[in-house]
Amino acid sequence: MPSSSVVVVSKCTIHPDHNSTIRSLRLSVSDLPMLACHYIQKGVLLPSPPLSSPDLLHLLKLSLSRTLSHFPALAGRLQTNHAGHVSILCNDHGVEFFHAKAPHLTSTALLPPPGCDIPPVYRRFFQYDNTLSYAGHTKPLVAVQVTELNDAVFVGCTMNHAVVDGTSFWNFFNTLAEFARGAKKISKSPDFTRDTVFDSPAVLPVPDGGPAATFSGDEPLREKIFHFSREAILKLKFRANSPALKPEISGEAVGKQRNDSWGANCKTNGTITSVFGDIVSKKDPTAEISSFQSLCAHLWRAVTRARNLSPDKTTTFRMAVNCRHRLEPRLKPLYFGNAIQSIPTAAKAGELLTNDLSWGADLLHHNVVAHDDATVRRGVKDWENNPRLFPLGNFDGAMITMGSSPRFPMYDNDFGWGRPLAVRSGRANKFDGKISAFPGAAGNGSVDLEVVLAPETMAGLENDSEFMQYVSGETVIN
Template sequence: MPSSSVAILSKCTVFPDHKSNLKRLKLSVSDLPMLSCQYIQKGVLLSRPPHLQFDSFIPLLKLSLSLTLCHFPALAGRLSTDPDGHVQILCNDAGVEFVQARAKHLFIDDILAPLDVPNCFKQFFTFDNTLSYAGHYKPLTAVQVTELGDGVFIGCTINHAVVDGTSFWNFFNTFAEFTKGAKKISKSPEFSRDTVFNSPAVLRFQEGGPTVTFSGDEPLRERIFHFSREAILKLKFRANNNQSFEKAEITEKFELLGKESNDSWKVVNGMTNGNKTSLLTANRKAEISSFQSLSAQLWRAVTRARKLAAAKTTTFRMAVNCRHRLEPRLEPLYFGNAIQSIPTVASAGELLSRDLRWSADLLHRNVVAHGDATVRQGVKDWESNPRLFPLGNFDGAMITMGSSPRFPMYDNDFGWGRPLAIRSGRANKFDGKISAFPGRDGNGSVDLEVVLAPATMAGLEDDMEFMQYVS
């Protein structure tokens, strides 16, 4: 593969098209722990715009970004800590960073072909190794547009104390809509702070702010594993082995793939028979979901590849969206972080000696139990001991699942078609960090971005129980 060097051509600040009416937003109980996490880095690989010269495409992107920021004024602001220690977003229209870059020696087929994700993708983002606390003096958002030999990569970097995945992709997709020519926003964010996450609790910091909670220096391999709808149905059938495969296929039509099996379902393909809907809705909490089945298979395979002692405790940590878990529910497009982390633990010996159903059921029961009362208890626990989120693999036996195949990553069109691929930067990556993306072909397919120590990745690639489902 050619050299992955990327040339930076220009940097500038893009401001909202008009001044914000929103003055400030207080960081919540769900936002504050993310101040020690690095900025989120996600982006899309696109074919080359067929009707635009790249130099004329850049002004269009800047204009659409400016229009988008009018609807997301918090992203053009800065963090500020008041005398009482409360951290807030000042919506002061200070602007976001825009970077134009070039790597015309890189071509789409070349960078998508390798098994491991090439390092060039890390250079398609700015604000590397930047902790979210730095939003006190750095922009909260940055966009880098990199011209390739036959394509373009649009990478977006946003402060993790300001957004979670739901808010990130709402902003990104709105940016694409305005670039394509939309005259108004289709999904407006909700900036209310009158929620259970709004708290008088204060998170204290050492002088100079927090430090990263993982080393970031260890050798790592990163690979995208693709799972087709058919493969995931087979995994789901294994995890729910008291079902017929026919029922597994029927329920898949009602299930939106994601991190939680008790999310709202949508009836598709015209299947609106009242009896079927009632039966499946009544049974949905008893059924292990597709994503829980896939996660359990990954947990088992990575644990096996790590060659842990039988008595070693393993942890599978999964971030869940709390918007729909509260009573009353938060607005689906609530802006900010509305996530909590669910750890599931088991000894390596028991995890590997039991079948897939056992480990999938462990994950399932933890997720289903995470309802309104659990969310509120989590808030109270944090208020009694305000703390940063401990991101990392501290004992060599942890897996952290982030992102979600429910996020509308491919539902953006800058004017000439859907993305060819979704990729991330180097932010928040360590041995055992997994990110779930929807597959580009849709229809319930899933991509897992897996980051592991080299020896563990080699063991995973040799694990036939896992690899039989990879396409």
């Protein structure tokens, strides 16, 4: 599958179909650290549309123009004033639109059987490789590439990470699909409020010429999707919340969890009952370890085993959390920008592996639950006292960074001819230990983990029977 099979045939600039009524938006305490991160690269593989190529391009360009009118910040550029404050200048300069063709690529080739690595050709479906978000001072904040394949089409979106987080990214993408389907108005308008705890007069010192990436990006890596069905995740959740149990869970026990929805509890006769039938205190509805925390702990332990770390080596699992609902008062769910903080959870490799799944899952759970309004505000104050870029990377060989979320509406992107066949990413922000969580294509609580590891670590993970027994459609490699 040679990368040369993808050829860009045209490029143009798309402007909003209405002028912006917003002059500028100052980057926040949550935005500024991302200036040294690559632009986000995410996209969807769609069925072949019942449209000619010219009609398809006209539809997508028109839809993009309409979408930009509701997201005027994305049609602007970054600007740093004399005091050092960085803002988005909403000047309607537009975004770049690329049309590419790859007539020899099929959806079958792009969706190989379980057990195969992600085809590297996906990287050719995105623009602005290795571009740091600081470049938004001169580059567009968004680039959309539409790649026509033999029997499908890929819509790839590259977006400045100092301007958006995953929530804002997918709201934009969903709106683009919504207008392509023929919507006359937007259903989920972004909120451009800047009077929040994240708005700050603090200045981030930036070296002349801009920041440098915090990871090399040159090391050999393998990328793979591991699919976890709802059933498998419920088994992991049961293990995490039942430390006395062995890994093998009976069908009867898992059956008690059928109505689980990412760790949510259900109310019965005025009391709150966990999915295991246990009574949970009304004052502490978060006592239960969630499905996603259980899955993260499972991955953390498996990658730590595959890395063959010394028992006294500290391993760290970083998880990005959405702060919109953690603040008091809450931010609007569609607050535009970054509203995320990173939660590091550390443990000695020996302790993580000699204890059962519940031990590591409990560490992750308590850190997430403890990240409340006061914690968010402490994080803001800490950054204001020491403004710095986000240190993305695996600096000691023992780190894992979890990004994205299975909650994001990635498959709510029917452009008018069918929902996505798959969601994939480009090469941006990838290093040994970078994980991205996507909802499974089948929905119903399934999860796809996009795992990026050093080749020898990936091989160890593939041979890990404790890990692989929960992965759908794969067997341990001998």
